[in-house]
Amino acid sequence: MKIVSLVPSITELLYTLGLETAVVGITKFCVHPEHWFRTKTRIGGTKDLHLERIIALQPDLIIANREENVKEQVEVLQQLFPVLVTDVNGYQEALEMIRTIGTATQRSHEAAALISAIERAFEHLDSPVQKTAVYFIWKDPWMTVGGDTFISDMMARAGFINLYASRNRYPVINPDTLKILRPAYLLLSSEPYPFKEKHKAELQHLLPGTTIMLVDGELFSWYGSRMLQAPAYFKQLRAKG
Incomplete structure (x- = not known):
């Protein structure tokens, strides 16, 4: 599988899920992990994608975000490749996004483990005075x-x-x-x-x-x-x- 990530936070997620060799393209804002930023093909910014670079990579999956990426550019890519468009507006939606990406990238077990770790971390965050x-x-x-x-x-x-x-x-x-x-x-x-x-x-x-x-x-x-x-x-x- 060859994956292109159009979202910095999702690029870091893909690294955590163990997709070191699968990810072939990232944006210029995908600064984590640092060695990916230095070595992976950069395909422009989140809102000014270089479509020709993405097409040249011939990805099996592109991961985008409704808010971070430009709709018209994503629609062009959808005509050429499978595109997973994420939409995260809160904590629970973020966990579901992790689960969905885990399934799409054949990393369901790793995604479930990450979700459990995040839930445990937040459970230990007691309710503060607002x-x-x-x-x-x-x-x-x-x-x-x-x-x-x-x-x-x-x-x-x-x-x-x-x-x-x-x-x-x-x-x-x-x-x-x-x-x-x-x-x-x-x-x-x-x-x-x-x-x-x-x-x-x-x-x-x-x-x-x-x-x-x-x-x-x-x-x-x-x-x-x-x-x-x-x-x-x-x-x-x-x-x-």
Whole structure:
């Protein structure tokens, strides 16, 4: 089997499932594992795929995501190759995605073991005192996360009440409105926008009473095997807060 992954978190999942030789193509954002990033054929970005490179690989399976990839490009590929389109908006959907990919790649046993390990890790994450929070994923325009996202589900499990849970997907907001909401925490993600200390300082001036934290975006947004690491990271965040 020859597999092309169009999703960074799923690329890492395929590695965890033991598909070292089967995966032949990945995106330029598939940075984990590092040796795959250095050695596998790169087929463009998640939203600007080089279709001719994918066609040249003649894959037996392409794995895409409804949100991360461009519909029109995926539809072109569907006319040529089997394409598994994933759609993950929460913790349970992520586990089902792992199971589905395990079946599609003949790694059902490995997928079941991974799911059990993730479930055990989250079971040991006790229910915390919930604190109000806003999670920024982008700047210019400023974008946060709505309640129908995987990130929002991870926020809740980490102990944060998403103040934009009533909104859908990734709403654009004016930071000045946060002065009215007065979140206990403001979480600045490391990806897709690489927030830095200078952004933290800028927003701290706007929200002097809010705890502002730079957080690892992969551990809030990467569904797949990276979920194994999330509970321990969430505990660390609580300790800092």
